[in-house]
Amino acid sequence: MSKPASSFPRPLSEFTAASLGGALKAQGFASSEILTRWPAIVGAEIAAHSEPMKINWPRPKSDVGEVEQAEPATLVLRVEGPMALEIQHQSSVILERVNRFFGWQAIGRLALRQAPLRRKVPKARPAPPDPALTARLAADMTEIEDDALRDALARLGSAIKTK
Numbered sequence: 001m002s003k004p005a006s007s008f009p010r011p012l013s014e015f016t017a018a019s020l021g022g023a024l025k026a027q028g029f030a031s032s033e034i035l036t037r038w039p040a041i042v043g044a045e046i047a048a049h050s051e052p053m054k055i056n057w058p059r060p061k062s063d064v065g066e067v068e069q070a071e072p073a074t075l076v077l078r079v080e081g082p083m084a085l086e087i088q089h090q091s092s093v094i095l096e097r098v099n100r101f102f103g104w105q106a107i108g109r110l111a112l113r114q115a116p117l118r119r120k121v122p123k124a125r126p127a128p129p130d131p132a133l134t135a136r137l138a139a140d141m142t143e144i145e146d147d148a149l150r151d152a153l154a155r156l157g158s159a160i161k162t163k
Contacts, residue, residue: 034101041101042094049083051117052076055107072108081114088112129158 034055039047056074075098079087087094091110098107138154 034098037101042097046087046090046094049117050077050079050087051119053078053113056111072105074109074111075107076111076113078115078117079112080117084112084114126159127162129155130162133161134158 034041034052038050038052041047042050053076056076058071058073075095077087077094088110094110095107099105134151134154134157137157138150141150141153144150144153
């Protein structure tokens with residue numbers, strides 16, 4: 001008798017890793033962690049004005065037989081224009097934090113590209129509907145018997161009228 005497979009929800013990252021893996025590797029990222037954990041790596045203030053674009057890894061030397069330490073890569077950052085100078089001054093701190101995240105001397109220098117960040121600004125929540133208008137609209141809908149439906153329609157009408 002075999003045990004039935006347990007059914008549990010799988011994290012979305014399992015599905016997106018396969019589809020995004022090729023695109024990330026083309027930009028030099030071995031995984032998406034540096035992108036998703038950027039604020040935790042460099043700090044909230046630096047992350048608010050910068051985001052990693054790609055990592056340029058140097059080509060390996062073709063000398064066969066000699067084992068050399070790999071040259072560090074270049075991390076290309078997209079930085080908002082006014083903060084580029086500040087980010088450049090903090091480059092040694094950023095390099096230290098990124099290399100600590102990798103666990104080895106992976107990144108040797110930063111290259112800055114001034115451009116607007118591609119983050120979406122969260123939309124502000126709309127103001128709640130006016131309670132007086134909602135009550136007046138609910139009172140006008142006497143033919144609707146269900147109280148919950150009447151209140152929901154009154155809130156919808158109030159939201160539409162205020163726009």
